[in-house]
Structures are given as structure tokens and as C-alpha cells.
Amino acid sequence: MSEERRKFKRESAEARREALIRAALELVAEHGVRGATVRAIAERADVTQGLIRHYFRSKEDLITAAYEHHMTHMTDLTEGPASQLRGTARDRLVAFVEASLTAPVVDPQSTALWASFLNKVQNDPAMKAIHARTYADFRNRLEALIAAALDEAGQATEAGRLRHLAIACNAVIDGLWLEGGALPDAFEPDELPKIGLTSVGAIVGLNLTHSS
Amino acid sequence: MSEERRKFKRESAEARREALIRAALELVAEHGVRGATVRAIAERADVTQGLIRHYFRSKEDLITAAYEHHMTHMTDLTEGPASQLRGTARDRLVAFVEASLTAPVVDPQSTALWASFLNKVQNDPAMKAIHARTYADFRNRLEALIAAALDEAGQATEAGRLRHLAIACNAVIDGLWLEGGALPDAFEPDELPKIGLTSVGAIVGLNLTHSS
DNA sequence: GCAGTAATTATGCAAGTGTATAATTACCAG
DNA sequence: CTGGTAATTATACACTTGCATAATTACTGC
Numbered sequence: 001m002s003e004e005r006r007k008f009k010r011e012s013a014e015a016r017r018e019a020l021i022r023a024a025l026e027l028v029a030e031h032g033v034r035g036a037t038v039r040a041i042a043e044r045a046d047v048t049q050g051l052i053r054h055y056f057r058s059k060e061d062l063i064t065a066a067y068e069h070h071m072t073h074m075t076d077l078t079e080g081p082a083s084q085l086r087g088t089a090r091d092r093l094v095a096f097v098e099a100s101l102t103a104p105v106v107d108p109q110s111t112a113l114w115a116s117f118l119n120k121v122q123n124d125p126a127m128k129a130i131h132a133r134t135y136a137d138f139r140n141r142l143e144a145l146i147a148a149a150l151d152e153a154g155q156a157t158e159a160g161r162l163r164h165l166a167i168a169c170n171a172v173i174d175g176l177w178l179e180g181g182a183l184p185d186a187f188e189p190d191e192l193p194k195i196g197l198t199s200v201g202a203i204v205g206l207n208l209t210h211s212s
Numbered sequence: 213m214s215e216e217r218r219k220f221k222r223e224s225a226e227a228r229r230e231a232l233i234r235a236a237l238e239l240v241a242e243h244g245v246r247g248a249t250v251r252a253i254a255e256r257a258d259v260t261q262g263l264i265r266h267y268f269r270s271k272e273d274l275i276t277a278a279y280e281h282h283m284t285h286m287t288d289l290t291e292g293p294a295s296q297l298r299g300t301a302r303d304r305l306v307a308f309v310e311a312s313l314t315a316p317v318v319d320p321q322s323t324a325l326w327a328s329f330l331n332k333v334q335n336d337p338a339m340k341a342i343h344a345r346t347y348a349d350f351r352n353r354l355e356a357l358i359a360a361a362l363d364e365a366g367q368a369t370e371a372g373r374l375r376h377l378a379i380a381c382n383a384v385i386d387g388l389w390l391e392g393g394a395l396p397d398a399f400e401p402d403e404l405p406k407i408g409l410t411s412v413g414a415i416v417g418l419n420l421t422h423s424s
Numbered sequence: 425g426c427a428g429t430a431a432t433t434a435t436g437c438a439a440g441t442g443t444a445t446a447a448t449t450a451c452c453a454g
Numbered sequence: 455c456t457g458g459t460a461a462t463t464a465t466a467c468a469c470t471t472g473c474a475t476a477a478t479t480a481c482t483g484c
Contacts (some may be wrong), residue, residue, distance in 0.1 A: 425484100426484085427482105427483095428481105428482085428483090428484105429479105429480105429481090429482085430479100430480095430481090430482100431478105431479085431480075431481090432477105432479075432480085433475075433476105433477080433478070433479085434472080434473085434475100434476080434478085435474105435477090436473105436474085436475085436476095437472105437473090437474085437475105438471100438472100438473095439461100439470105439471080439472090440470080440471070441468100441469075441470065441471080441481070442468095442469090442470100443466105443467090443468095444465105444466085444467085444471105445464100445465085445466085445467105446463105446464080446465075446466095447462105447463080447464070447465090448461105448462080448463070448464085449459105449460105449461085449462075449463085449465090450459105450460095450461080450462085451458105451459095451461090451474100452457105452458090452459090452460105453456105453457095453458090453461090453476105454455105454456090454457095454458105454477105
């Protein structure tokens with residue numbers, strides 16, 4: 001019954017980094033950034049805590065890497081569906097809104113992560129930069145889609161007004177996304193994208209309902 | 213140069229409780245719930261840490277009290293302006309939207325608090341209850357205002373549609389509120405309420421611009 | 425003034441924190 | 455199968471955390 005040293009398996013550097021990042025993200029979502037302690041992360045990744053320092057300069061480093069990983073993941077999720085669609089501009093706008101308001105983009109863990117990271121994002125310049133870039137990217141894509149759809153419908157739109165439309169649509173989408181993630185049981189499965197399309201359509205002045 | 217015991221002044225129980233709550237809220241906004249340590253709270257309230265235990269059973273207790281305090285404060289801020297207005301239903305709706313998208317409701321600290329408390333709200337049943345109540349209250353008030361304004365305009369609206377309208381308007385307002393608090397410098401002072409009124413108006417099908 | 429008492433401070437403690445460093449051991453080249 | 459070495463575990467340390475308890479002291483009623 002002697003104390004035995006723990007057995008282990010060597011993994012590729014990439015796999016280990018990813019496992020550590022995934023564990024960190026889970027814990028940040030559940031307990032906030034400060035709740036994601038090195039020991040908790042190590043345990044969830046089924047590893048001892050010393051290993052974290054072997055792959056990351058510091059815990060801070062791991063957290064930043066995890067944040068960046070998550071953000072680019074989210075970008076990929078909304079970028080894919082709309083950009084590779086070959087239909088009309090209106091169709092691409094519809095696809096973009098729908099993708100943003102359906103799983104896996106709408107997801108309790110993502111919402112929790114967003115909230116948990118907010119204060120770190122506001123204090124840490126490196127994180128702030130990542131955030132600003134992602135946010136601007138999302139809104140610019142939305143603005144471009146709106147512009148194209150309006151153009152297609154023969155409605156030239158001035159830049160200032162276009163900006164307001166993009167801000168407003170972004171806000172509805174954000175708001176719905178947030179509520180869908182924060183209160184998963186409060187909405188029917190396809191209620192969110194439906195409301196989103198109606199609202200975005202009403203704001204920009206286009207009918208985005210499928211029927212047409 | 214001997215170590216002297218710290219001088220102090222006795223304050224009323226109410227004042228001390230409030231000072232501790234205010235300090236706690238500031239720190240939660242800045243560093244998250246776990247970053248609001250008893251020592252940091254005590255220091256900010258200009259008091260030694262032992263005093264916290266004298267006014268609250270535990271740190272947990274103080275945090276819950278602070279959350280409740282903040283939430284009722286927010287409710288008061290949006291409730292006041294719209295309810296005591298004696299104009300048309302449309303005017304009350306306009307006032308409600310404007311109040312929700314202007315300081316002091318739009319405020320970086322409030323947004324940070326919302327984010328910091330989210331995971332605690334999702335895990336702790338007591339906090340979850342407070343949150344659900346406040347959220348439902350806000351949306352119900354919004355729905356009632358929309359119903360009244362539509363009714364006033366001679367447009368009877370069915371319950372299901374009314375719910376969707378309220379969800380959508382709530383989402384725009386939430387989204388704008390959030391972005392206004394998270395990126396205070398990204399918007400002109402009156403840009404948010406302006407966009408909010410245009411969007412809510414577009415969604416429900418009423419012109420909420422001041423001119424009329 | 426002067427006790428009494430509750431508000432406040434001071435101190436101590438066990439558990440948890442990030443990080444540094446030493447000790448092992450799984451895998452690879454030969 | 456046999457070193458060599460990097461991946462991994464183990465241990466230690468200084469510091470922070472929430473809480474409990476003891477020591478003081480500012481105010482109140484007389």
C-alpha cells in the first residue's frame with residue numbers, strides 16, 4: 001500500500017496545449033477567471049499542475065492563449081456559413097443572422113466566457129486589443145452585408161446611416177445572443193433566429209422572412 | 213514612533229452597511245466576484261477586515277446583499293421616468309427607452325457588474341431568483357408599454373406577437389446598453405437612445421422619433 | 425465624569441494560491 | 455536493450471484567502 005508515483009503518457013505538445021486550453025476555458029466559464037486556478041485546470045486536464053508551467057510561461061499566459069483561442073473559434077463559426085454562400089446578398093445576410101443566433105454560436109458556455117472575460121478585457125491591454133479587433137470585424141462584416149443587401153434592392157444608403165443600421169442590428173443580435181445563452185430554456189429552438197430576422201429586417205427596411 | 217492602534221469613528225449601522233456594499237460593488241465591477249476579497253473591500257471602505265464579519269454573517273452574505281442592492285437600484289432608475297409621466301402611451305414608451313439607454317443606466321460599472329455576477333447568478337439559486345425576477349419585471353413593463361402604444365395607435369395586437377415584439381425590443385435595448393457600457397467611447401452621447409428609438413420604432417411599427 | 429457595551433481593531437490560523445525547482449520516467453535513437 | 459533527454463510528476467515556499475477570537479476604544483445613559 002505504498003504511495004506510488006502517478007503513471008503518465010507523453011502527448012504531443014499541440015495536444016497538451018489544447019487540452020490545457022480547453023480545461024481552462026471550461027473553468028473560466030464556470031467560475032470566472034480567478035476561479036480557474038492552476039490546480040483546478042491541471043486536474044480537469046488530467047495532469048499535475050507543474051505541467052502548466054512547462055507549456056506556458058505563467059498562468060496569465062495560459063489565460064490569454066485560451067481567450068485568443070476562443071475568440072478566433074467564434075469568428076470562424078460566424079464567418080463560415082455566410083461567406084461561402086453563393087446566393088443573393090439578401091440570402092447571405094439572412095444566413096449570417098441565422099448562424100449568429102443558432103447553436104453552436106448561441107451557447108451557455110460562450111456567453112459565460114464572454115461575461116467572465118469582460119473585466120480582464122477592460123484592464124489588460126493585450127486582451128483589449130484582441131477584443132476590439134474581433135468586435136470590429138464582426139460589425140464590419142454585418143455592415144458590408146447590409147450595404148450589399150440594400151444596394152441589391154436598389155436602395156443606395158449613405159455612410160452615416162449605414163453605420164447606425166449596423167450598430168442597431170449588431171445590438172439586436174448581441175442582445176438575443178446573450179439572452180439565448182444566459183437563459184437557454186426561455187426560448188423555443190428556432191425562436192431566436194426568427195425574432196432576429198424580423199427585427200433586423202424591420203430595422204434596415206427589408207423583408208428577411210424566408211417566404212420571399 | 214511606537215505602533216499606534218488605529219483611530220476610528222463609530223458610524224450608524226446603516227451607513228456602515230451601505231459603505232461596505234458600495235465598496236464591494238466597486239471591487240466586483242473591477243476585478244470580478246472572486247477579486248472582491250474581504251481585505252480589499254475593508255480597505256476601500258476605510259475599515260479593517262474584521263468589521264465585515266460584524267455586519268454580515270459571511271463574505272458570501274455581503275456579496276448577495278450587494279447584488280440585491282444593485283439590482284433594485286437599477287430597477288428604480290428605469291422605473292421612475294416612465295411611470296410618472298402623464299403623456300400618451302407613446303411618450304411613456306419613448307421615455308422608457310431613452311432612460312434605459314442614457315446615463316446613469318448606461319454605465320461602465322453597471323455593465324461590468326452584470327458580467328461579473330453572471331456566473332454566480334447561474335450557479336447560486338438565491339441569486340438566480342433575484343435575477344429572474346428583475347429580468348421578467350423589466351420585460352413585462354416594456355411589453356405593457358408597447359401594448360398600450362399600439363393600442364393607442366389603433367392597432368390591436370395578439371398576445372404571441374406582443375411577446376415576440378417585447379423580446380426583440382428588449383434585446384436591442386440590452387445589446388445597446390451592453391455595448392454602451394463596455395465601449396463607452398465608441399458612441400456619441402445621444403447616439404444610443406437615438407438608435408434605440410429608431411430600432412424599437414421599426415420593430416413595433418411606430419414612429420418614435422421626437423418630431424411627431 | 426464614569427461605567428457599560430457594542431462597534432471597531434488586532435492577531436492568529438488553516439486552507440488555497442502561483443511559481444520555482446528537484447526528482448522521476450516514458451519514449452526515442454542507436 | 456540501453457542510455458539520453460525532454461515530458462511529466464513531486465515537493466517546497468512565500469503569499470493571499472476567509473474566518474474565528476481576543477483586545478481595545480468610542481460613544482451612551484446616568
